[in-house]
Amino acid sequence: MSDPERIFLSPPHMSGRERDLVGEVFDSNFIAPAGPMITRFENEFCALTGHKSAAALSSGTGAMDIALRMLGVTTGDEVWVANLTFIGGVSPILYRGAVPRFLDVAANTWTLDPDLLKDELGKADKEGRLPKVVIPVDLYGQSCDLDRIVTTCDAYDIPVVVDAAESVGARYKDRHAGKGARMAVYSFNGNKIITTAGGGMLASDDEELIARARYLSQQARQPVPHYEHTETGYNYRMPSLCAAVGVGQLEVLAERVARRREIFDTYAQAFADLEGVDMMPEADYGTANRWLSVLTLDPETVAKSPMEVIAAAEKNNIECRPVWKPMHEQPVFNTAAHGATSVSDRLFATGLCLPSGSSMRAVDQERVIRQIISTLTA
Numbered sequence: 176m177s178d179p180e181r182i183f184l185s186p187p188h189m190s191g192r193e194r195d196l197v198g199e200v201f202d203s204n205f206i207a208p209a210g211p212m213i214t215r216f217e218n219e220f221c222a223l224t225g226h227k228s229a230a231a232l233s234s235g236t237g238a239m240d241i242a243l244r245m246l247g248v249t250t251g252d253e254v255w256v257a258n259l260t261f262i263g264g265v266s267p268i269l270y271r272g273a274v275p276r277f278l279d280v281a282a283n284t285w286t287l288d289p290d291l292l293k294d295e296l297g298k299a300d301k302e303g304r305l306p307k308v309v310i311p312v313d314l315y316g317q318s319c320d321l322d323r324i325v326t327t328c329d330a331y332d333i334p335v336v337v338d339a340a341e342s343v344g345a346r347y348k349d350r351h352a353g354k355g356a357r358m359a360v361y362s363f364n365g366n367k368i369i370t371t372a373g374g375g376m377l378a379s380d381d382e383e384l385i386a387r388a389r390y391l392s393q394q395a396r397q398p399v400p401h402y403e404h405t406e407t408g409y410n411y412r413m414p415s416l417c418a419a420v421g422v423g424q425l426e427v428l429a430e431r432v433a434r435r436r437e438i439f440d441t442y443a444q445a446f447a448d449l450e451g452v453d454m455m456p457e458a459d460y461g462t463a464n465r466w467l468s469v470l471t472l473d474p475e476t477v478a479k480s481p482m483e484v485i486a487a488a489e490k491n492n493i494e495c496r497p498v499w500k501p502m503h504e505q506p507v508f509n510t511a512a513h514g515a516t517s518v519s520d521r522l523f524a525t526g527l528c529l530p531s532g533s534s535m536r537a538v539d540q541e542r543v544i545r546q547i548i549s550t551l552t553a
């Protein structure tokens with residue numbers, strides 16, 4: 176018997192319109208990181224998220240790099256960041272020669288703990304070692320408690336750049352996730368809720384800042400014909416072809432969020448009677464996009480570990496993953512400072528990410544559910 180068809184964790188989901196839009200770029204011959212399709216993507220992204228301005232870039236990682244550069248982060252500065260995250264939002268701290276400090280997440284949101292942040296900033300202030308920037312992360316499509324974080328940081332005049340790479344389409348209170356920070360970084364990597372193949376967006380209500388980001392992303396070229404540079408920049412602009420895919424994907428974002436939320440709810444119902452199996456909580460201040468459906472397995476009551484479940488699923492061609500490995504556990508950051516890590520540690524040890532793609536058919540999700548239940552009850 177042939178292997179059952181592979182069920183991926185979070186594959187791209189095209190609407191079909193993207194092809195036409197890419198065709199428009201071919202027709203205009205703007206096969207470059209310049210042209211009207213990029214402006215259109217930026218404008219439509221702003222219309223959807225409420226940000227005043229946005230720069231389409233080649234990745235979320237690049238967007239964070241430029242954000243930290245514009246905030247003057249430099250050698251030896253501390254930058255504080257949520258411990259439970261993917262490295263893409265953290266590496267740029269090192270690109271700047273700065274020093275990361277990892278802060279634990281709250282158990283009820285899995286995002287940066289605002290109470291812990293307040294305590295830690297109070298201590299750091301007394302000791303004269305305040306961070307230059309604070310980076311909360313919207314984990315798995317759930318917004319951090321941004322207003323509380325910004326209010327706390329404002330008291331010390333510390334800018335907040337939210338790593339909203341995973342939260343395109345998510346809501347915080349009555350607005351889009353990420354709006355309200357000094358800057359927000361989004362990702363359109365191939366595994367995200369909508370994709371441009373690869374790409375990112377740096378967004379803000381500060382239009383001058385975003386204009387500077389665009390300039391830095393195109394080699395910091397002075398507006399003269401003879402290629403003059405007064406500072407170094409980057410080659411980080413999003414190509415037009417990718418922006419065309421993004422315009423098509425934005426059109427279906429609401430549907431993609433609704434479908435991911437439906438997938439999450441279907442898992443929640445299917446596993447409701449399994450003792451020790453808990454779905455990722457949803458914060459009462461927002462609506463997550465449920466980019467990934469994630470659950471935890473309580474080791475006191477569940478005999479199998481996430482790694483065992485992942486291995487069993489893999490044998491049946493189903494892709495599951497552990498929760499992000501916390502940053503303080505990463506060999507590359509082994510000298511970085513951190514305080515308590517108990518929530519991140521527990522979520523890494525017990526968390527399991529399930530196939531969550533919006534194109535997943537009901538029969539595929541039933542296969543995943545059968546697989547998980549049979550492993551957990553064996």
Ligand SMILES: Cc1ncc(COP(=O)(O)O)c(C=O)c1O
Nearest residue numbers: 234235236261263264340362364
């Ligand atoms: C939390 C987080 N931060 C940053 C990134 C980096 O984004 P990109 O892959 O577009 O560089 C990602 C995703 O890839 C992410 O999930």
